[in-house]
Amino acid sequence: MHSSISSSEPPAGVRLTAADRPGVAQPVPTRDIPPQPWRAILAAALALTIVAVGLWEWRMRTLGLEAGDLGDDASAWAEQRRRIDTENVPVAIVGDSRILFDTDLARFQALTGVRPVQLALAGTNARPFLEDLADSPFAGLVIVGIAELSYFRTQIGLNGEALKRYRFESPAQRVSFVIYRELARTFAFIDDAFRLSKLVRHAVPDWRPEAKRPLAAIPKVLSMGDGRQAWLWTRIETDAGRRGDVLAFWAGFAGPKVADDVIAMTLESTRKAVEKIRARGGEVVFIRPPSAPQVQPTEYQRLPRAKGWDALLAAAHVQGVHANDEPSMQGLDLPEYSHLSRACATVFTDSFVRRLAQITPRLQLRPDAPSPLQPSDCAAADASMVAQGAGRIRAVPPQ
Numbered sequence: 001m002h003s004s005i006s007s008s009e010p011p012a013g014v015r016l017t018a019a020d021r022p023g024v025a026q027p028v029p030t031r032d033i034p035p036q037p038w039r040a041i042l043a044a045a046l047a048l049t050i051v052a053v054g055l056w057e058w059r060m061r062t063l064g065l066e067a068g069d070l071g072d073d074a075s076a077w078a079e080q081r082r083r084i085d086t087e088n089v090p091v092a093i094v095g096d097s098r099i100l101f102d103t104d105l106a107r108f109q110a111l112t113g114v115r116p117v118q119l120a121l122a123g124t125n126a127r128p129f130l131e132d133l134a135d136s137p138f139a140g141l142v143i144v145g146i147a148e149l150s151y152f153r154t155q156i157g158l159n160g161e162a163l164k165r166y167r168f169e170s171p172a173q174r175v176s177f178v179i180y181r182e183l184a185r186t187f188a189f190i191d192d193a194f195r196l197s198k199l200v201r202h203a204v205p206d207w208r209p210e211a212k213r214p215l216a217a218i219p220k221v222l223s224m225g226d227g228r229q230a231w232l233w234t235r236i237e238t239d240a241g242r243r244g245d246v247l248a249f250w251a252g253f254a255g256p257k258v259a260d261d262v263i264a265m266t267l268e269s270t271r272k273a274v275e276k277i278r279a280r281g282g283e284v285v286f287i288r289p290p291s292a293p294q295v296q297p298t299e300y301q302r303l304p305r306a307k308g309w310d311a312l313l314a315a316a317h318v319q320g321v322h323a324n325d326e327p328s329m330q331g332l333d334l335p336e337y338s339h340l341s342r343a344c345a346t347v348f349t350d351s352f353v354r355r356l357a358q359i360t361p362r363l364q365l366r367p368d369a370p371s372p373l374q375p376s377d378c379a380a381a382d383a384s385m386v387a388q389g390a391g392r393i394r395a396v397p398p399q
Contacts, residue, residue: 051174057189063218064235065188072122072224073192074165075177080117080228081166084133089117090140092364094129096123096157098289099145100230101222101339105347111353113368116143118228122221123158125270126151130284132163134276142277142284142364147338149299152258152266193220221246221339223387231342237335246336252296258303267315274316283362286313287352290323292337319359321352331375343378362381 070076083089091098093116100120109115112387119129126144133142150157165173183190220242223233235242274284291299311318323329328351332344340348350373357363 043225053187053189057187060189060191063194064233064239065191065194066223067184067188068225069191070181070184071192071221071223072222072230073177073230074159075173076181076224076228077119077121077159077162078166078169079177080119081132081162083117084136086136087275089138090114091116091143092133092140093118093120093136093143093145094133095126095145095149095287096150098126098147098291098339099143099287100228101146101232102345102348103291104346105229107346107349108353109367111350112357112363113366114363118230120145121157121159121162124150124160124162125155125157126154127266127273128156128163129282130162131269131273134273137280137349138277139280141360142282143287143356144284145287145289147299148288148303149255149258152263152303152308153303154262154265155241168305182257191220192327208285210253215346230336231345232339234342237341243336250295250336250338253298253302255302257301258308263303263307267311270312271316271373274318282320283360284316284320285356285360286320287356288320288322288324289341289348289380290329290332292334295337312352313392318351321355321359323348326351326355328372328374331379333378341378344375347373347375347378 023212042043084092091114093103097120100122101118103118103120105115105118121129126146130142130144180190180192191252220233222230224230233242236246237243275283286309309320309322312318329348332348333341334344335341350370353363354372356363357365
């Protein structure tokens, strides 16, 4: 005889266990769900989400972030690189962060009627990307912007992944990129450089005092628009603290001298790439954007101009524009010694495009091209930005 306990049914909402049903398969668990005001709960959750997102968006905008800053990643670069394969592109730019930050694509187009495909990458050696174009059907003008210490090295640098992404981009990577870009047009807070994990690292930079600060400890240097139009983040111009973070990372560009075998390899590989492009009817020119007097002595101590820039032009038989040689490129503002302010980038672009039009028939100025700019044209704009930005940034608690 079963006990009254074993034979009694469990209270409502309590499922039977295997012990209560010997020899019988365990049933699908069931549980009574008590009535709840689900619409009110959903509305409250939605309201809290909107408030939280709104507060975070407001906070990020007080830090200088803006909607429409699309960020830069391998998929953004690969999208532009594929245009070489599908369009008749007359001008492409490869290089490192200097030519990336310091080129105003709209000014370039206003002067020549041509908007270049921007393929430069921050922290990355331009040479492998020049070689990539040399192995492609591209037969236009390649503008190679270089910082010598980036170009004369064996490593590809920070963004070598871009070439791999161009050659293969999974559907998940593509969809993720497109969704992020569309959201970034509306929201500032999704800026990848201001993820919480990066903000925490930046908030405690001395957790390992003996270690060199990683680049990730600098939350943001670059702003990026459509077509990979890049410029120096405005807060670097207006906030001495943020600017100091970048200067600390540069650490005066210190390092060993560039080895002779690396110089020889760079000259020979560049020569071969230029010859391939010319064999298809293309052309290559080099640009050396400005760097500040505070870092140039170290740059040229590690790689003298005669062994770097001058030797490169001679070995590859190419024309080049060096900022130090052009009066119209003197006195431009380099807030963190390596990249031009946004206003001065427009002046620099105006200057180097006009100079390129003199040394290569591949570029011609439009009859209705705007009047030439001078360094004084960006000095006033920079001063105004700093004054306005300083007032805004002072209200922000230290980071």
